[in-house]
Amino acid sequence: MEIKENSIGGKRMKKLVFIGAGAMAEALMSGIIENKLLGGGQVWVTNRQNQKRLDQLKASYGVNASYKYDELFRDADAVILAMKPKDAASAIAEFTPFLTDSLLVISVLAGVSSETIEKAAGRQLAVARAMPNTSAAVNKSATAISTNERVTETQKGLAKELFDTVGLTAFVKEQQLDAVTGLSGSGPAYIYYLVEAMEKSAAEIGIEQQLAKALIVQTLLGAAEMLTKSDKDPKQLRMEVTSPGGTTEAGVSILEKHGVQDAMVACIMQAAAHSRKMGEMLSIELNKEWQPIKS
Ligand SMILES: NC(=O)C1=CN([C@@H]2O[C@H](COP(=O)(O)OP(=O)(O)OC[C@H]3O[C@@H](n4cnc5c(N)ncnc54)[C@H](O)[C@@H]3O)[C@@H](O)[C@H]2O)C=CC1
């Protein structure tokens, strides 16, 4: 298999490790391997204890799996932290002894600050935080990245290249990442929720599931392309669909009555606040552990 020359500032990534083998790890891994940024043999993965899941990833993408940190981290250029935030502190503490100084830590954990990651490790680390979404699996992630001061320009390029491979990438300030998480990290779920409702209504009004799905998906793709290509803002585009006294007006009046736009705003704000909260909880937990014992 031909692998792309992923050369950044003269450095070529040889080995990438995933700690965590869930939905987000798989979305990233599949995008990175299918786009030939890395070969399956250059990617290593582990999880807490689900060997069956590791076997499945090995079979699907040709990656390596191991429960041995020395094997996982030997000659690795970067590690992607992809466990749940609540599991991060213990996982980081366990593998930190195996990290070399030149290794880049890429965290996709919602809410967990680079400071907290270093605190869990008990040492300084080059940390790039990234907030992608599961559309990475189809090269359509919207990823925001922030880096701490220990990340070199070469490592910054390496992180950017990884996420560019699976979609759009933007560098942001670390403080903005909770907001990004609420907006585009969780964002695909809001769209799927809407589609669930559209599919339910299609069944109610007598359109069979297969046809309904095709019509709904094409409607989403068309709207996304209009938003991409047109100079008009979303409200203007909506008004163009809404003939006075017509069907859209009748339908949207129900959304207005139920305050759907306000609910969306509240939803995104709640998700962003929850990201912040998850990070704070982990930080408080770590600080407790670090309190000197009172006599
Ligand atoms: N699912 C999503 O859409 C997105 C998730 N994220 C972030 O990605 C991370 C993972 O999320 P999901 O993939 O949805 O979770 P998941 O629950 O599907 O996967 C978590 C994985 O972490 C593993 N794990 C737990 N403790 C571990 C340990 N000590 N050592 C090694 N592996 C361990 C589990 O075995 C599992 O494979 C979270 O921190 C989340 O905030 C970020 C962006 C989007």
Ligand SMILES: O=C(O)[C@@H]1CCC=N1
């Ligand atoms: O639900 C979550 O916590 C993760 C972070 C963004 C999307 N999924």
